[in-house]
Structure formats: structure tokens, C-alpha cells
Amino acid sequence: MTTTYVHRWKRSALWMALKALRYVLVYVLLIVLGGVILLPLLWTLSSSLKPFGAGITFPPQFIPKQLYFSNYPQVIQTIPFFTFFKNSVVVTGLAMLGEILSCSLVAYAFARLRFPGRNALFLILLGTMMIPYPVTMVPTFILFNYLKWVNTLLPLIVPPYFAPAFNTFLLRQFFLTINAELDEAAKVDGASEFRIYWQIILPLAKPALATVSIFSFMYYWNDFMGPLIYLSDNDQFTLALGINFLRSMRGGGDLAVQMAASVMFITPCVLLFFIAQRYIVRGIVTTGIKG
Amino acid sequence: MTSTPMSLGAVKMGPGRRRRLTMSQREAVVAFIFLLPWILGFLIFLAGPMIASLYFSFTQYKIIKPPVWLGFGNYVRMFEDQLFYHSLKVTVNYTLASVPLGIVAALTVAVLLNEAPWFSGLFRTIFYLPSVISGVAVAIVFAWIFNYRFGILNYFLSFAGVRGPNWLGDPHWVLRAFILMSLWGIGGNVVIFLAALQGVPQVLHEAATIDGASGWRRFWAITLPMISPAVLFVLVMGVIGTFQTFTQAYIMTGGGPANATMFYLFYLYKNAFNWFEMGYASALAWLLFLLILLLTLLLLRSSALWVYYETGVEGRGR
Numbered sequence: 001m002t003t004t005y006v007h008r009w010k011r012s013a014l015w016m017a018l019k020a021l022r023y024v025l026v027y028v029l030l031i032v033l034g035g036v037i038l039l040p041l042l043w044t045l046s047s048s049l050k051p052f053g054a055g056i057t058f059p060p061q062f063i064p065k066q067l068y069f070s071n072y073p074q075v076i077q078t079i080p081f082f083t084f085f086k087n088s089v090v091v092t093g094l095a096m097l098g099e100i101l102s103c104s105l106v107a108y109a110f111a112r113l114r115f116p117g118r119n120a121l122f123l124i125l126l127g128t129m130m131i132p133y134p135v136t137m138v139p140t141f142i143l144f145n146y147l148k149w150v151n152t153l154l155p156l157i158v159p160p161y162f163a164p165a166f167n168t169f170l171l172r173q174f175f176l177t178i179n180a181e182l183d184e185a186a187k188v189d190g191a192s193e194f195r196i197y198w199q200i201i202l203p204l205a206k207p208a209l210a211t212v213s214i215f216s217f218m219y220y221w222n223d224f225m226g227p228l229i230y231l232s233d234n235d236q237f238t239l240a241l242g243i244n245f246l247r248s249m250r251g252g253g254d255l256a257v258q259m260a261a262s263v264m265f266i267t268p269c270v271l272l273f274f275i276a277q278r279y280i281v282r283g284i285v286t287t288g289i290k291g
Numbered sequence: 292m293t294s295t296p297m298s299l300g301a302v303k304m305g306p307g308r309r310r311r312l313t314m315s316q317r318e319a320v321v322a323f324i325f326l327l328p329w330i331l332g333f334l335i336f337l338a339g340p341m342i343a344s345l346y347f348s349f350t351q352y353k354i355i356k357p358p359v360w361l362g363f364g365n366y367v368r369m370f371e372d373q374l375f376y377h378s379l380k381v382t383v384n385y386t387l388a389s390v391p392l393g394i395v396a397a398l399t400v401a402v403l404l405n406e407a408p409w410f411s412g413l414f415r416t417i418f419y420l421p422s423v424i425s426g427v428a429v430a431i432v433f434a435w436i437f438n439y440r441f442g443i444l445n446y447f448l449s450f451a452g453v454r455g456p457n458w459l460g461d462p463h464w465v466l467r468a469f470i471l472m473s474l475w476g477i478g479g480n481v482v483i484f485l486a487a488l489q490g491v492p493q494v495l496h497e498a499a500t501i502d503g504a505s506g507w508r509r510f511w512a513i514t515l516p517m518i519s520p521a522v523l524f525v526l527v528m529g530v531i532g533t534f535q536t537f538t539q540a541y542i543m544t545g546g547g548p549a550n551a552t553m554f555y556l557f558y559l560y561k562n563a564f565n566w567f568e569m570g571y572a573s574a575l576a577w578l579l580f581l582l583i584l585l586l587t588l589l590l591l592r593s594s595a596l597w598v599y600y601e602t603g604v605e606g607r608g609r
Contacts, residue, residue, distance in 0.1 A: 023407075023408075026407050030400075030407060030414050034418065038420075040432055040433070040475065041421070041424075043443060055435060055438075055441060056441050058440065062443075102328040102329070105325050106326055109325035110326075113321060114318055115318065115319035115323065121326070124333070128333065128337055130531065132531065132534070132579060132580065132583055134535060134559055134576055134579055135340075135576045136336065136340035136341060136344065136576075137563070138340075138347065138572050138576055139339070139341075139343035140340050141563070142347075142569065143343075145354065159332070162328050162329065162331055163328045168329065193325070197325070218423055222424075222426065224541075225537055225538065240425060241427075243427060243428065244542055258435070262428040262431055262432055265425065265427070265428050269424060269425070270420070270423060272423070273419075273420065277416060277419075281415075281419075281482055284482045284483060285483065285486040
């Protein structure tokens with residue numbers, strides 16, 4: 001088997017035909033599987049425009065004959081949508097801010113500073129990523145109950161200010177890739193560690209911060225169990241709780257109304273995803289491969 | 292990895308101004324100030340609660356009254372608790388089916404994407420899209436899709452002449468419905484596998500082709516070993532994740548029918564927040580922790596047998 005043999009084979013008609021067939025097969029499979037993935041989403045969108053009662057008609061319609069946009073205002077009338085929306089924005093915004101600030105600060109120390117026990121502490125950080133939230137759920141609830149924070153947004157907002165492990169790890173990995181020459185030079189010029197962190201590392205790490213912000217946004221916006229445990233008054237609900245709450249309301253049992261609420265709830269995440277897809281992909285690859 | 296600034300201690304800057312700390316001592320002090328949020332968070336939200344929950348697990352604690360010491364009472368109760376066994380069984384069954392199926396599905400899609408020279412980004416976007424959508428919305432939408440009489444899944448099955456089951460109402464089918472639903476969210480793993488596949492050196496494939504290895508053979512002998520670290524990562528994260536299944540059960544079935552979706556975490560939640568059995572719930576939480584720890588360690592230990600680590604060649608960007 002010489003390379004000339006391979007070259008001749010690669011120019012033959014049979015090889016071309018096989019190659020074409022292979023592409024056809026790949027794309028047919030991708031289109032079918034992609035369609036299966038997209039279908040629930042498209043169905044959600046189309047159902048949100050169906051008339052009242054469309055959920056209990058058979059056969060189901062995929063494209064409504066007439067578009068009923070009224071389901072969207074219906075959601076707003078059925079639940080205090082703007083209150084829930086505001087709560088979600090407050091929780092997500094403040095939690096994100098806390099997470100970015102604290103995680104980057106801690107990540108900077110792990111990536112750039114030398115101190116006794118650094119490797120041991122970093123191993124602990126990695127270990128804490130493995131600890132499931134439910135393990136600490138009960139005592140944390142008891143703690144917040146003692147502080148009289150239950151039924152406020154505080155239990156959802158405050159913990160992110162204490163450097164959650166996952167994003168700290170992610171940022172530390174990114175910081176390691178930043179060339180150390182700049183901050184060494186700044187150090188020689190007498191810049192403080194905080195200045196190096198704030199004025200050199202953070203600006204250089206903007207893509208990484210974008211990734212962390214997106215992950216953070218998606219997590220806090222979508223979080224269901226946290227709000228479920230801590231919030232019991234309707235006026236404190238976040239949207240994640242709110243769209244589930246909708247189902248128990250009068251008129252909220254309808255397919256079209258529920259789908260309209262779902263569309264309203266997922267739109268920020270979907271938009272963010274389309275805008276910032278490359279940061280997301282990079283973040284996943286960093287944790288999955290380098291981790 | 293060694294990009295941290297090398298010792299500048301010898302340079303001795305600003306002598307005398309900073310009391311008598313040496314350069315490296317000063318750096319350590321600064322480092323611990325930077326680390327403060329994490330150290331505090333670790334103590335307040337992790338180590339503290341874990342120790343507290345260990346204590347509570349030996350007590351009866353209903354929040355309104357102080358805890359009463361029970362010794363191993365909660366753990367003994369667990370061994371007699373049929374629902375506890377049942378919830379564990381449901382969770383394990385779900386994990387055993389959804390994690391391997393999810394890995395095979397994600398790997399298949401990733402291989403297809405890797406073979407596709409055009410629109411690969413577009414397809415990747417489509418497959419990842421479900422992963423950005425919250426569990427709540429997914430659960431609400433799929434509750435309709437799985438609807439016995441009016442859902443689109445059974446409608447499609449009827450084209451094939453199949454009379455679809457009562458997915459969410461039949462204890463024999465409901466877990467399968469959940470497994471099916473979990474496959475919708477494989478996008479994150481597809482992205483991980485795709486990146487791993489793209490990291491497999493083309494040279495190896497070319498060499499094997501010249502040696503006459505078929506595509507299938509190359510996949511098993513080259514691709515799979517090369518991406519096995521990614522498989523391990525996805526496997527470990529998958530098991531940790533499925534052991535914490537909650538939202539679907541809470542929204543779609545409430546643990547039913549006939550407790551068929553009484554997942555471990557859902558049972559824990561009910562104990563803690565519906566029945567205020569904080570002591571028993573703490574015991575359940577500790578067992579969950581130990582189970583996940585044990586499974587993770589087992590998987591990591593087993594990796595020596597099947598995960599191939601290439602040494603030296605990696606290191607892009609570091």
C-alpha cells in the first residue's frame with residue numbers, strides 16, 4: 001500500500017461517490033435529529049398563539065389558523081407578571097454582580113499570587129465543586145430562617161458574593177492563560193496587587209468575564225429550587241416560580257397561556273445565547289476539556 | 292501552568308515602608324485578603340452547614356422546637372423506610388438509563404457534526420439551544436407534549452400505528468418519559484464531545500487508514516480512546532446531576548403516579564420542607580453526599596482501566 005495507491009484511489013469515481021453518499025447520510029441524520037430537537041421549541045411558540053382550549057383538541061395543530069396574540073396580555077393579567085419579572089431581574093442582576101466580583105478576586109489569588117497552602121486550598125476548591133447543593137440545603141435554610149431572611153430575596157442574592165466554586169475555577173483557568181509579563185512589569189513599577197487585578201487582569205479577561213456572566217445569568221434566572229425553598233409570598237416570587245404558579249391560577253391551566261408564559265420566561269436566555277454563543281461554547285470547552 | 296510571577300522577593304522594593312514583612316510574606320497576606328470571600332463562603336455556606344447537618348442528622352428537629360438527640364435514630368429509620376428505598380431505586384434506575392443513553396446520543400451527534408463540513412455551527416447551535424432553557428419551562432412544555440390524549444408525542448406515534456402510552460399517568464411509563472426528556476438536553480455534552488473530537492490528531496487517522504483500518508475500527512481504536520477523558524468528565528457530571536433530579540418531578544408529576552417519580556432529592560425536599568423533618572432530611576442529605584462521593588471515586592478509580600491520557604502533547608493556550 002503505497003501513497004500513490006491511496007492517491008489514485010482518492011481520485012477514482014467510486015471514492016467520490018462514496019464520499020458524497022457519506023455527506024448525504026450525515027446531513028440527513030443531522031436534519032432529522034435537529035428537527036426533533038427544534039420541534040418542542042417551535043411547538044411552544046406556535047401553541048402560545050393558539051386560541052383558548054387548543055390544548056384539549058385533537059389532532060393537535062402545528063400552525064394555528066389564526067394567531068391569537070392575546071395570550072401574552074392574558075399572562076400579565078393572570079399573574080403579577082411585572083412583580084415577578086422585577087424580582088427575577090433583581091435576584092439575577094445582584095447575584096451575577098456578586099459572583100463576578102468575588103469569583104474574579106479569588107481566581108486572581110489562585111492564578112497569580114503565591115501563598116502557603118495554595119495547592120491544598122485549590123484542591124479544596126475543586127472538591128467543593130463536587131458537593132451537591134442538597135447536602136447543605138437544610139442547614140442553610142435553618143441559618144437563613146434564624147436570620148429572618150426567609151421569604152426575602154436575600155438568601156438568593158447574598159451567597160453568590162462568596163465566590164461560588166465553579167466560576168472561580170473557570171476564571172482561574174482563564175487567568176492562567178493571560179501572559180504574566182504585563183503584571184510583572186506593573187509590579188516592578190510598584191502597582192499594588194489590587195491595581196493589577198483591577199486595571200490589568202480584569203480588562204484583559206473580558207471574554208472570560210463575559211462567559212462567567214452568561215453562565216451566572218442563566219443559572220440565577222432559571223433557578224427553581226432556591227426560590228421554591230425560600231420564597232412563599234406571591235409578591236416575592238421570581239419568574240421561574242411565577243410560571244409554575246400560573247398553572248394553579250384560574251385560566252392558567254390553558255395550553256396557550258402556559259406556552260405564552262414559557263416563551264416570555266425563556267426569551268432572555270435564548271436571546272443571550274444567540275448574542276453570546278461563542279463565549280458559552282468556550283466556557284463549556286474549558287471546563288470539560290481542561291478540567 | 293507556571294505562569295505565576297516568579298519570586299520578586301530578591302528585588303526588595305520599597306524597603307522599610309511596609310513594616311518588617313518580607314516580599315513573599317506581604318504577597319501571602321494580600322492573597323488571603325483576596326481569598327477572603329471564598330474562605331468565608333466556604334465556612335458559612337459549606338463547611339459550617341455540612342457540620343451542622345451532620346449534627347442535625349442525629350436529632351429530631353422540626354424547626355419550631357430545639358433539636359432532640361436521637362443518636363442513630365434517623366439512620367435506623369432509613370433502613371426501615373420503604374419510601375426511602377423506593378426513592379433510591381427510582382433515582383438509580385433513572386441514572387442507569389439516562390446517563391449512558393445521553394452519552395451515546397451526544398457522542399453520535401458530535402461525530403455527525405464533526406463529519407459535517409458545512410453548517411456545523413448552525414447545527415451545534417440547534418443542539419445546544421435546549422440547554423439554555425430552564426427546567427421549569429421545559430417541564431411545563433413537556434407535560435403537554437407527553438399528554439396522553441392531546442400531546443404531540445402520541446400524535447406522532449399514531450402515524451406509525453402505535454397507540455402511545457399514558458406517559459405521565461402510568462407508573463410503568465413515566466420514568467421512560469423522563470429519560471426521553473433528558474435526551475433533549477444533551478447539547479452541553481455535544482459541545483464537549485465535539486471539542487474533544489476536534490482535538491484528535493488527524494495524523495493518527497491517516498496512518499491507520501494507510502494501514503487499512505476501516506472507519507468503524509478507527510473510531511474504536513483511535514477516536515474513542517483519544518476522547519475518553521471527555522467521556523469520563525461527562526459521565527461523572529451526568530451521575531452527579533441525575534442524582535439531583537428534582538424540578539421535573541416537582542412540576543410534572545409531583546412524585547407520582549404511585550411514587551414512580553419519587554426521586555431521592557424530591558423525597559428529601561418533602562421531608563425537609565413539607566413535613567419539616569429537618570433531622571431526617573439531614574440524614575438523607577448526608578447519605579446523598581456519601582453516595583455521590585463514592586460513585587465519583589469509583590468512576591475516577593475505574594478510569595485507570597479505560598481512560599487514555601495522552602501526556603505532553605496537549606497544552607494549547609496555557
